Amino acid sequence: MDNTRIRILVADDHNLFRSGIINLMNDEKDIFVIGEAGSGEELIKKYSQLKPDIVLADISMPDMNGIEALKKIKEEDKSAKFLFLSMHEGDEYIYYCYNAGGMGLISKKVLKGELLFAIRTVSENKKYFGINITEEKLNEILERYDKKNLYPEIINDYLTPREKQILSLISEGFTSNEIAEKLYLSKRTVDTHRTHLMQKLNLKSFPELIKYAINFSFAEKSE
Numbered sequence: 001m002d003n004t005r006i007r008i009l010v011a012d013d014h015n016l017f018r019s020g021i022i023n024l025m026n027d028e029k030d031i032f033v034i035g036e037a038g039s040g041e042e043l044i045k046k047y048s049q050l051k052p053d054i055v056l057a058d059i060s061m062p063d064m065n066g067i068e069a070l071k072k073i074k075e076e077d078k079s080a081k082f083l084f085l086s087m088h089e090g091d092e093y094i095y096y097c098y099n100a101g102g103m104g105l106i107s108k109k110v111l112k113g114e115l116l117f118a119i120r121t122v123s124e125n126k127k128y129f130g131i132n133i134t135e136e137k138l139n140e141i142l143e144r145y146d147k148k149n150l151y152p153e154i155i156n157d158y159l160t161p162r163e164k165q166i167l168s169l170i171s172e173g174f175t176s177n178e179i180a181e182k183l184y185l186s187k188r189t190v191d192t193h194r195t196h197l198m199q200k201l202n203l204k205s206f207p208e209l210i211k212y213a214i215n216f217s218f219a220e221k222s223e
Contacts, residue, residue: 005030006123009052011037011069012085013061017108021056021085024112031119040064047073047080054122058108059086059093060205067100067210068175074101083122085110088207092214094129094138095145100173104128145214159200166193170213 008025010033012018018036025031035050037043041063047055055073057066064072070082083104084097097105103122106114106129114131121128129138159167162183169179176194180187194209203209 005032007034007053011043011057040069043069054081091141092211167213
């Protein structure tokens, strides 16, 4: 194998989407897909076996989402490079992925040219969060969220104190295992709380819960 090629591990729970991404990269001389995973747990195993240069991962996956998988992998390999793909867009997701240690985030609706550009950029140890996200813009987003000066209009009167506590920890990027350890709960209990939160808030995916959690945290700290 040519060691100059960028070795990619693709992680997404949709087979057709993974196949499409892999097919897009088949003709690229400097990129080589060495494996694929359909869940967060499988991603961790495949990463340990294959040691890719870059992981191209969806945020929302069964068993364990992409952010949680990244944090687990970072415990063993601090140099791991993750480029996230998501149907969800917004500064909240940029902030969340960056704080978790991700190198980039791009939309699943991205064109092939930008996807390849993002991969090559991350391979050079540079951040990439979209064609319009300059370094100045990225710093502005991070500073704005770090200062917690956002005032979202959210309804949380019917959330329990424990649910609010878990939302706050989710906003800080803690995984279910880490939340369980901090609150002296089982992971199953934390996952149950997350499910109840999504049902109460009418959220359809974990990325939507992340966005709500970050906005909730800002509102709480701004009061």
